[in-house]
Amino acid sequence: MELGEYQVRARETDQNPDGAKASGGSAPTREEIIPILGLVGEVGALLSEYKKLLRDGEIHRTFRDELAEELGDVLWYVANLADKFDLDLDEIAAANLRKVRGRWLGRDGRVRFYDEAQGAKQQLPRKFEYRFEQERVDGVTRVRMLEASSGAPAGDPLRDNTYDDDGYRFHDVIHLAFAAYLGWSPVLRKLLRTGGRLVSRTPETVDDAEDGGRAQVVEEAIVAAAFIYAEDHEYLDGATTVGQQLLRHIARMTRKLEVSDRSSWEWDPSSPALPSGGS
Numbered sequence: 001m002e003l004g005e006y007q008v009r010a011r012e013t014d015q016n017p018d019g020a021k022a023s024g025g026s027a028p029t030r031e032e033i034i035p036i037l038g039l040v041g042e043v044g045a046l047l048s049e050y051k052k053l054l055r056d057g058e059i060h061r062t063f064r065d066e067l068a069e070e071l072g073d074v075l076w077y078v079a080n081l082a083d084k085f086d087l088d089l090d091e092i093a094a095a096n097l098r099k100v101r102g103r104w105l106g107r108d109g110r111v112r113f114y115d116e117a118q119g120a121k122q123q124l125p126r127k128f129e130y131r132f133e134q135e136r137v138d139g140v141t142r143v144r145m146l147e148a149s150s151g152a153p154a155g156d157p158l159r160d161n162t163y164d165d166d167g168y169r170f171h172d173v174i175h176l177a178f179a180a181y182l183g184w185s186p187v188l189r190k191l192l193r194t195g196g197r198l199v200s201r202t203p204e205t206v207d208d209a210e211d212g213g214r215a216q217v218v219e220e221a222i223v224a225a226a227f228i229y230a231e232d233h234e235y236l237d238g239a240t241t242v243g244q245q246l247l248r249h250i251a252r253m254t255r256k257l258e259v260s261d262r263s264s265w266e267w268d269p270s271s272p273a274l275p276s277g278g279s
Contacts (some may be wrong), residue, residue: 007079007089014080032084039077046070102263103244111266113183114210114258115201122201124179124189130154132170143169154191166231174223182266184259186215210258218253225249242268 011017016031049066082089115123129148134141135157142157158169179185189211192198200207209215229246230236247264254260 003079003089003093006075007082010076010079011083013076014083032081035077035081035084039074039081042070042073042077046074099264103247103265103268106265107263111183115183118201121199123198124183124185124192125197128176128179130172130176132173134169141165141169143172145172152195154188154195168227171223171227174226175219178219182259182262184257184262185219186211187219190216209256215257218257222250222253 016034046067049060049063049070053060053063079089082092113123130145131148133144133146135144136142140159142159144157145154146152147154155172158172160166160168162168175185175187179188189198193200201211225246229242233239236242244264247267250267251260251264254262
């Protein structure tokens with residue numbers, strides 16, 4: 001049975017079918033609240049059966065049957081709740097699979113560079129090496145990012161820009177990681193253009209939309225959000241993944257940029273190295 005067919009047939013057994021869709025998201029209605037409470041109740045019943053299994057072990061011989069029944073009830077309330085808000089269960093299931101596959105499964109094969117069609121002077125370097133040098137002047141600690149081979153600076157010396165010494169002055173390393181791992185960094189492009197290593201991409205509309213001030217602000221905001229997340233999680237010491245909330249935030253921020261085609265899996269620092277990007 002397809003989920004859509006199940007939703008239609010489950011609708012025939014709804015004892016509170018009227019008035020929900022008309023609420024328009026304003027005051028909650030009785031018809032909306034009943035399936036929400038029912039869903040919570042059935043999940044509670046499922047947990048109760050599992051508690052019995054933990055307590056009784058093999059003696060609880062009807063566990064699989066009870067589990068199947070509770071899962072069926074959960075499914076009915078899910079379909080009913082979707083009905084109440086005019087949602088399609090097939091579409092919900094498809095969207096969920098896209099989300100979880102994008103979160104946990106990598107891409108097959110090579111991912112294209114965003115600037116493949118551009119000239120060499122318009123492309124992010126495919127290989128690069130930088131070093132960070134720290135200096136203290138007048139009691140203030142600053143960090144310079146320097147090209148390893150030539151010693152040429154990339155951008156201005158950075159401070160933490162806060163009252164505490166939290167190491168944010170090293171955050172350019174995240175821009176380098178974006179360029180190497182995702183083949184994307186409007187901020188690094190700006191630094192390289194300022195240093196004469198790159199020229200703007202063409203046509204001008206691409207340069208404006210993908211590498212302009214707005215894109216640079218988005219990238220800096222992502223770096224700041226990732227840094228705050230790391231601060232709240234012991235700087236990811238021992239972490240094997242990052243939270244879905246951060247990845248969802250990044251997806252929303254980049255939805256108008258070329259990098260929006262990257263999956264959550266690709267933004268996760270625990271993912272294996274990708275076949276594109278610099279090094």
